[in-house]
Amino acid sequence: MIYALELMIVLLVSIFGIIHSIFARDFVKEKLYFFRSYQSFYTIIALSTLVFLILVELAIASRGTRIDVIINNPLFGIISVLVGGFLLFGGMLQLRLSRDSKTIQLNGFFAFARHPTYLGGIIMLTSLALFFLENSVHFMFLLSLALYLFVGSLIEDHYLLRNNPTYIEYKNTCGKYFPWKKKHFSYFYQHFKAKKSK
Secondary structure (H helix, E strand, O other): OOOHHHHHHHHHHHHHHHHHHHHHOHHHHHHOOOOOOHHHHHHHHHHHHHHHHHHHHHHHHOOOOEOOOOOOOHHHHHHHHHHHHHHHHHHHHHHHHOOOOOOOOOOOHHHHOOOHHHHHHHHHHHHHHHHOOOEHHHHHHHHHHHHHHHHHHHHHHHHHHHHOHHHHHHHHHOOOOOOOOHHHHHHHHHHHHHHHHO
16 A cells, blocks of 8 residues: 555554653543652653654664655755754753743743744754655654644643643743744843843
8 A cells, every 4th residue: 555654654653642642631640640750650651652653663664665855955954953953952951950840931942932842853853854864654754753743832832821820921922933023032132131230
């Protein structure tokens, strides 16, 4: 069947995304309260399912269709991957170093955008797919993961708007993926004024 492998990968990524999202919901956390460290349990579930997904993808990739590189500009591709990686891992590091993980981050990477880690992941995965891959299975795998991150950012945005009053004000002053309105630069204006007054 034409594109059967590619459709299988899309389906597997979708299942991975559903499992990941279910275990991230509060009602599931409440049901599994008996785990002393739910975060560790969640991390194990997420990593084990991701490793399984990668192993399946690698196992069937050799049977995928050879395709031409979509955009033949390796230099721009490398720059895009580096920018995406910087946003992804920089944002993750900031969250990891935060003293209070439940408080919304309003500075650093998160003064630039509400979802810098999602944006970084989407840029990095899409760039790898468009600039470097010549295998249809790898291509669909990375694009599916990028789409999963995009959908994840929408779900998280909706959840925070419903459950965190602080986030409503934050949304009005900060763009989702990058600043595109004048008011989105308010943090930088305030920061500059504070430095100038000193």
